[in-house]
Amino acid sequence: xAEKVLMKGNEAIAEAAILAGxxxxxxxxxxxxxxxxxYMAKKMPKIGGCFLQAESEVAAINMVYGVAxxxxxxxxxxxxxxxxxxxxxxxxxxGSDLPALVVNVQRGGPGLGGIQPxxxxxFQATKGGGHGDFxxxxxxPSSVQEMASLTVKGFDLADKYRMTSMILADGTMGQMMEPxxxxxxEVADYDKSWAVTGTKCERKHNIINSLSLVPEELEKLxxxxxxxxxxxxxxxxxxxxxxxxxxxxxxxxxGIAARVAKNAIAMARAxxxxxxxxxxxxxxxxxxxxxxxxxxxxxxxxxxxxxxxQMIDDIKASTEYxxxxxxxxxxxxxxxxxxxxxxxxxxxxxGGNK
Amino acid sequence: xxxxxxxxxLLDVPLHYCPGCTHGIIHRLVAEAIDExxxxxxxxxxxxxxxxxxxxxxxxxxxxxxxxxxxPAVATGLKRADPDNHIVFTYQGDGDLASIGMAxxxxxxxxxxxxxxxxxxxxxxGMTGGQMAPTSLPGQVTQTSPYGRDTSHCxxxxxxxxxxxxxxxxxxxxxVAVNNVKNVRNAKKAIKKAFQNQIDKKGFSLIEVVSTCPxxxxxxxxxxxxxxxxxxxPYYPLGVYKDRDAQKEAE
Amino acid sequence: MSxxxxxxxxFGGQGVLFAGKFxxxxxxxxxxxxxxLPSYGPEMRGGTANCSVIISDTPVGSPIVGTPDILVAxxxxxxxxxxxxxxxxxxxxxxxxxxxxxxxxxxVTTYYVPxxxxxxxxxxxxxxxxxxxxxxxxxxxxIGFDGTEAAINKxxxxxxxxxxEVNLKALKTGYDFE
Numbered sequence: 001x002a003e004k005v006l007m008k009g010n011e012a013i014a015e016a017a018i019l020a021g022x023x024x025x026x027x028x029x030x031x032x033x034x035x036x037x038x039y040m041a042k043k044m045p046k047i048g049g050c051f052l053q054a055e056s057e058v059a060a061i062n063m064v065y066g067v068a069x070x071x072x073x074x075x076x077x078x079x080x081x082x083x084x085x086x087x088x089x090x091x092x093x094x095g096s097d098l099p100a101l102v103v104n105v106q107r108g109g110p111g112l113g114g115i116q117p118x119x120x121x122x123f124q125a126t127k128g129g130g131h132g133d134f135x136x137x138x139x140x141p142s143s144v145q146e147m148a149s150l151t152v153k154g155f156d157l158a159d160k161y162r163m164t165s166m167i168l169a170d171g172t173m174g175q176m177m178e179p180x181x182x183x184x185x186e187v188a189d190y191d192k193s194w195a196v197t198g199t200k201c202e203r204k205h206n207i208i209n210s211l212s213l214v215p216e217e218l219e220k221l222x223x224x225x226x227x228x229x230x231x232x233x234x235x236x237x238x239x240x241x242x243x244x245x246x247x248x249x250x251x252x253x254x255g256i257a258a259r260v261a262k263n264a265i266a267m268a269r270a271x272x273x274x275x276x277x278x279x280x281x282x283x284x285x286x287x288x289x290x291x292x293x294x295x296x297x298x299x300x301x302x303x304x305x306x307x308x309x310q311m312i313d314d315i316k317a318s319t320e321y322x323x324x325x326x327x328x329x330x331x332x333x334x335x336x337x338x339x340x341x342x343x344x345x346x347x348x349x350x351g352g353n354k
Numbered sequence: 355x356x357x358x359x360x361x362x363x364l365l366d367v368p369l370h371y372c373p374g375c376t377h378g379i380i381h382r383l384v385a386e387a388i389d390e391x392x393x394x395x396x397x398x399x400x401x402x403x404x405x406x407x408x409x410x411x412x413x414x415x416x417x418x419x420x421x422x423x424x425x426p427a428v429a430t431g432l433k434r435a436d437p438d439n440h441i442v443f444t445y446q447g448d449g450d451l452a453s454i455g456m457a458x459x460x461x462x463x464x465x466x467x468x469x470x471x472x473x474x475x476x477x478x479x480g481m482t483g484g485q486m487a488p489t490s491l492p493g494q495v496t497q498t499s500p501y502g503r504d505t506s507h508c509x510x511x512x513x514x515x516x517x518x519x520x521x522x523x524x525x526x527x528x529x530v531a532v533n534n535v536k537n538v539r540n541a542k543k544a545i546k547k548a549f550q551n552q553i554d555k556k557g558f559s560l561i562e563v564v565s566t567c568p569x570x571x572x573x574x575x576x577x578x579x580x581x582x583x584x585x586x587x588p589y590y591p592l593g594v595y596k597d598r599d600a601q602k603e604a605e
Numbered sequence: 606m607s608x609x610x611x612x613x614x615x616f617g618g619q620g621v622l623f624a625g626k627f628x629x630x631x632x633x634x635x636x637x638x639x640x641x642l643p644s645y646g647p648e649m650r651g652g653t654a655n656c657s658v659i660i661s662d663t664p665v666g667s668p669i670v671g672t673p674d675i676l677v678a679x680x681x682x683x684x685x686x687x688x689x690x691x692x693x694x695x696x697x698x699x700x701x702x703x704x705x706x707x708x709x710x711x712x713v714t715t716y717y718v719p720x721x722x723x724x725x726x727x728x729x730x731x732x733x734x735x736x737x738x739x740x741x742x743x744x745x746x747x748i749g750f751d752g753t754e755a756a757i758n759k760x761x762x763x764x765x766x767x768x769x770e771v772n773l774k775a776l777k778t779g780y781d782f783e
Contacts, residue, residue, distance in 0.1 A: 179638075198397065
């Protein structure tokens with residue numbers, strides 16, 4: 001195993017991307033993710049890569065679109081308001097079936113909002129993130145080590161399925177330092193025969209395109225894309241089950257919220273309350289089956305979120321509204337304390353959720 | 355003896371452009387330049403949003419369709435992916451390049467991005483049915499300026515070539531027209547030079563092609579050419595606005 | 606099995622984040638689980654800055670330190686803001702050269718170290734933070750002095766390797782201060 005070093009989450013993403021073979025990064029400054037760009041600006045010129053600060057988020061995602069069209073690994077990173085600007089490009093990449101990695105180190109919104117951590121872009125990330133029918137693979141790291149490993153995974157899934165992977169982190173995950181061990185990455189060979197690299201006058205021209213003016217054809221493309229999404233839902237779900245064996249209450253949280261929830265679960269367990277957690281690692285595809293199975297065993301669910309309650313809708317739908325689901329949340333850049341989560345657990349334990 | 359043939363870089367498919375539209379001429383000039391420079395196998399074209407959105411079906415080289423106005427950013431990505439081997443050009447109209455994509459245009463020029471931009475200026479939004487463009491002339495009647503472009507209300511046209519020429523980054527900027535044989539020949543020369551510059555790694559080149567839109571101008575093709583000469587050319591004078599090489603030689 | 610939660614707070618520019626990083630590396634070298642979380646944003650322009658460090662034998666849950674076992678206060682606003690958050694029986698280390706007020710609580714152990722003055726006197730004016738870390742290592746046995754040199758080697762950038770010695774000196778100065 002590689003030596004453990006202390007790294008900020010943002011830096012871990014950048015280094016992992018380089019290890020995964022990404023040599024093109026385009027971005028625009030925004031707090032709290034600037035370390036990613038700074039890291040790339042320093043590293044890329046030394047390894048024959050390209051870091052370019054774009055004139056806007058809109059331009060950055062379209063530069064990503066350009067490189068992605070050539071089949072090379074490419075990424076951009078931003079924070080919430082910047083991702084809104086990128087949503088045009090995200091939709092075009094989905095429509096053109098281009099692989100890329102996009103990082104959202106979320107901050108409080110809506111609008112310019114604040115710069116403190118948030119998870120309020122869950123809907124934006126998991127329900128499309130732009131106009132039209134499409135999905136992105138959404139990965140939610142909960143440690144600096146996962147910031148790195150999910151970046152590598154994100155590139156692989158993007159290439160495997162020709163679509164955008166998004167790392168949905170938050171200001172805390174981006175700014176915190178933890179020990180991380182970065183391993184060499186072996187990049188698999190993916191079919192890139194669709195890429196535009198010049199025909200060399202040896203093949204018919206390739207076209208990267210999302211325009212389709214014949215509705216029957218466009219419909220077919222959409223159905224085909226959703227077949228692919230179904231495969232992903234069947235094969236790529238990732239989650240962590242924590243102390244769920246005997247749990248009567250199931251906490252659900254991702255990212256920083258899951259870290260806080262673990263403290264609260266330890267406190268509750270010390271008081272004899274049987275509580276566990278399902279931590280979705282892929283927010284899309286959502287761990288529907290895990291929640292459905294949990295609903296057979298537990299009495300109630302608690303969704304811990306740094307938002308006004310977004311993932312909670314997916315928990316309710318996954319459990320088919322069979323068990324009560326309550327929200328334990330803070331918003332606007334605030335983070336729930338372990339004590340607040342403990343309170344919610346106690347209330348659920350007393351049957352307050354029913 | 356063959357006296358007239360289709361350039362190799364244009365595919366043998368019917369174009370969708372309106373009768374009398376000058377896009378066909380400009381497509382041909384681009385294709386001829388690519389053929390003559392022998393870069394078809396390296397070329398990657400970027401189609402815009404607008405009338406020429408379907409250009410990806412017409413050129414035989416690899417093609418990418420870009421979001422409205424974003425072609426220079428997409429081209430930046432395509433070029434940076436393999437600067438030594440990709441020859442990248444965009445083909446954009448006035449709404450695409452000078453309105454919604456002005457930031458991408460200006461900054462690609464400022465960076466001296468080593469790409470070639472073909473900018474077709476016909477002073478109107480064609481595809482969407484004839485709305486006022488950033489280059490529509492004062493007083494010009496369009497669907498969204500039905501009483502003529504009122505400069506006190508919606509300001510003045512953007513002179514793209516003049517503006518870009520002020521940027522240190524822009525390497526080569528020339529305005530040409532395709533209204534008569536002489537001008538078409540000049541346009542061809544300029545377009546070819548814009549590609550040659552890229553091959554020679556000289557950086558950003560933009561050729562503004564003043565052209566017509568008979569359909570949305572509501573004119574016959576002949577009258578449209580006449581209107582171009584009488585109205586557009588005085589406002590958009592032809593010529594080289596920036597040529598870093600020539601400037602260097604002169605110094 | 607122990608977990609030590611540390612909060613270091615002061616003005617931007619006092620080396621709050623650097624001191625925290627040193628402690629985190631020290632924990633890492635001792636094979637502990639660690640986390641380091643800075644406050645971020647406008648603080649870096651000279652406002653208040655703080656950083657949470659957790660050093661633990663078990664995996665770290667939340668990296669946010671809400672109830673510190675040890676508070677290092679490098680200015681008065683930080684002491685005022687966090688004094689009451691410190692765990693009962695915890696430790697507060699105060700830079701008494703910058704804070705003339707006393708800690709009001711009597712259920713914590715307080716150490717007053719005139720770190721800024723000591724740093725000035727010793728000729729390493731910018732290292733009051735490390736003097737305070739020295740004191741922290743002395744009074745918190747879970748942390749201790751072991752591994753200090755290795756940790757300093759990790760946190761001082763290679764370009765500034767000439768500063769390793771003086772950092773060690775500052776740490777020793779704080780460690781030996783009675």
